[in-house]
Amino acid sequence: MKPNPVPSVESDREPGRPPIEAEPGPVLDLGDARDRRIVADALRVLLRERSDALAYAMRVADEHGRARPDAGDFLLSDIIRLARLVERAEHRQAAVMRRGNGGAGRARIERAGESIQSGQPSALESRLA
Numbered sequence: 001m002k003p004n005p006v007p008s009v010e011s012d013r014e015p016g017r018p019p020i021e022a023e024p025g026p027v028l029d030l031g032d033a034r035d036r037r038i039v040a041d042a043l044r045v046l047l048r049e050r051s052d053a054l055a056y057a058m059r060v061a062d063e064h065g066r067a068r069p070d071a072g073d074f075l076l077s078d079i080i081r082l083a084r085l086v087e088r089a090e091h092r093q094a095a096v097m098r099r100g101n102g103g104a105g106r107a108r109i110e111r112a113g114e115s116i117q118s119g120q121p122s123a124l125e126s127r128l129a
Contacts, residue, residue, distance in 0.1 A: 030089035040090070043083040050074045 030036050054076070057069045 040086045047079045
């Protein structure tokens with residue numbers, strides 16, 4: 001038998017050292033919009049594949065007169081829960097962005113009001129003149 005050429009975490013560790021435990025906390029950082037889209041797309045594909053696999057397994061069970069598989073074994077509810085979590089993160093981020101843009105708009109309006117009160121032309125008025 002040939003040895004496995006892929007090193008494992010266990011073989012890289014010094015003998016006698018205790019195994020490293022993972023730090024508790026979130027595994028995914030949903031702060032980046034690109035990461036959220038990738039995760040959301042992957043979850044959609046996974047949900048579709050698992051749903052198709054469940055449908056196929058049920059069809060085969062019916063054809064052969066066997067008991068239908070348990071839908072819980074396909075983890076569809078967990079995938080849906082994760083997809084909703086990513087969707088909520090997307091909506092929260094979109095709300096933050098909308099509030100941020102509104103603040104910039106208010107600042108522009110305030111600056112325009114100040115320039116009107118001071119008698120100075122606004123940036124648009126100076127460009128048109």
